Amino acid sequence: MADPRTVRQLNRQHLLELFGDGLPRSRAEVARATGLTKPSVASIVDGLLDEELLIPAGVGEAGVVGGRKPNLVVFNPDARAYVGVHLGVHRSSVAVADALGRTLVQATVPSAVGDPAAGVRQLGPLVRGAAEQAGVPADRIASVGVSVAGLVDHRSGHCLLAPNLDWHDVPLREWVEELFGVPAVIYNEAHAGALAEQRFGWGDGVANFVRIMVSAGIGAGVVLDSRLFSGAAGIGGEIGHCRVEDDGRPCACGNIGCLESVASQPAILQSAHEAAEAAATDLASTRDIDDVLAAAARGDTAAVAAVERAGTALGRGIGYLLNVLNPDLVVLGGAVAGAGDVLWRPLEQAVRRSSLSQSACRLAASSLTNAELDGAVLLARDNVAL
Secondary structure, X not given: OOOHHHHHHHHHHHHHHHHOOOOOEEHHHHHHHHOOOHHXXXXXXXXXXXXXXXXXXXXXXXXXXXOOOOEEEEEOOOOOEEEEEEEOOOEEEEEEEEOOOOEEEEEEEEOOOOOHXXXXXXXXXXXXXXXXXXXXXXXXXXXXXXXXXXXXXXXXXXXXXXXXXXXXXXXXXXXXXXXXXXXXXXXXXXXXXXXXXXXXXXXXXXXXXXXXXXXXXXXXXEEEOOEEEOOOOOOOOOHHHOEOOOOOOEOOOOOEOEOHHHHOHHHHHHHHHHHHHHHOOHHHHOXXXXXXXXXXXXXXXXXXXXXXXXXXXXXXXXXXXXXXXXOOEEEEEOHHHHOOHHHHHHHHHHHHHHXXXXXXXXXXXXXXXXXXXXXHHHHHHHHOOO
């Protein structure tokens, strides 16, 4: 038999999730929506009002048969604040959000490559400044969610390896909790991006999908039966370190021919440089992926070759995912996803060659521009109990 305290806590969380959409409701509406008894709902709502997690919201309309107008309550967006952090390869970003998860203020600093302790320390003044700008007192911050560009065991909160940051076995959760004095949850950036895609993007309402993020590295967030799949050690979805070229380049992980060494943004730049140097074009000196993508759209031979190579490699990797997972949808995120036909044509061809026809699914470019930070806010709000 379930512990009554556990049942009450679960029911309490259920009500908070219901009110998380910001809409006012009567106690009777809550009872109908949750299936709980009216006395149970009244008791939990009264407790949440005492905690100021819910606040009065006036009166509603009387029922069709008349009677007394019901008192309404609504979630209090000022009851809590949450901090999302994205520790990326080139920059680290923070977002301060209200209790509904709505971002109030964002701030960014360069990432601390090779020095994880410094990377965490710099979050202190960054968050304090953002919170002050948002008008959020420090004692209102309830939790911190962190997404990091590396392999993460989210159970222990350790960043096991972030090769592009040169971080190794970093106790991120311990450091972040010590810095802010509140609970923290740590996830890989691709997993956080998938959570954002599920809530705000193409993944909304899709039970099984994969979101692949192409940036300085490549990772995948896998959602199965509407739940994020992390794997036994938290590193599920590391498609960037699957081999797609037998005689490819060395990868930062130590292997050869990994997808990341062919189709990440630095890899595309390298391919474009190599082809441009051979043709003696201006593209040989660019350091901006957008310049390469724009040149590819114009038909620049070197840029087209680099982007097509990346598209073919991505298609192979996606084909393997389709055969193994059979998702309903694959979403591609990052600037490269907007490259147009020069990327998508070879990608789709490689998917068809590398997968069973029966596993075909919809492919889409993500519309989200800040998924890893948005996902970190969701981690803070949804994975740490109020």
